[in-house]
Amino acid sequence: MKEIKKEWSVKIALFESEYTTLQDLASEIDITVKKLVNKSIKLALKDYEMKYHIKRSSQIRYVEDTELRTYSFKIKEKHYEKLKGISDSLEMNVKEIVKCILSYYPNVVVKAVEAAEEAALEEYYLK
Numbered sequence: 001m002k003e004i005k006k007e008w009s010v011k012i013a014l015f016e017s018e019y020t021t022l023q024d025l026a027s028e029i030d031i032t033v034k035k036l037v038n039k040s041i042k043l044a045l046k047d048y049e050m051k052y053h054i055k056r057s058s059q060i061r062y063v064e065d066t067e068l069r070t071y072s073f074k075i076k077e078k079h080y081e082k083l084k085g086i087s088d089s090l091e092m093n094v095k096e097i098v099k100c101i102l103s104y105y106p107n108v109v110v111k112a113v114e115a116a117e118e119a120a121l122e123e124y125y126l127k
Contacts, residue, residue, distance in 0.1 A: 006077040012099050013068040025106045029113045034074050040105035041079045041098065043112075048086060057103035073098065 019033075026036040044054045075083075075098070083094045090097060 007074040008077060008080040009072050010075055010080070010095055010098050011070050011072045012095055012102070013070050014099075014102075016067075016069055018102075019069070019071055022102065022106055025110050029110055036106050036109060037073050037098075037102065038076050038079060039109045040101050041075060041083070043108060044101040044105050045079065045082050052089075054090070054097065054100060055104045056100035 022033050022036060026033045029036075031039075048054050080094065083097050087094055087097060092100075
């Protein structure tokens, strides 16, 4: 019998331009926004395990004439459980943690994927 993947839905208020940025980043490396979000969370959790903090963007977002919209992100159960576990020590709820993660880590994921692709191409052409 096939195992059903369990996911949690986390609803976060973002500016439309922030969501569009996530879509653009995901399309740059040919993955879905859902995969980009989960890869970002995985990377943030690794950072937390090593440094006991999660990085977030220091940019202040202000967009004129744009309303916040609520977006629902499907997060792997194992990531959600870890986020729940660290939410007390960070004194933030899971939604706030995910919003912080999405302000910083998607760019890191894209850079890592691009660097890996470049290294693979170099290795291919050096053979």
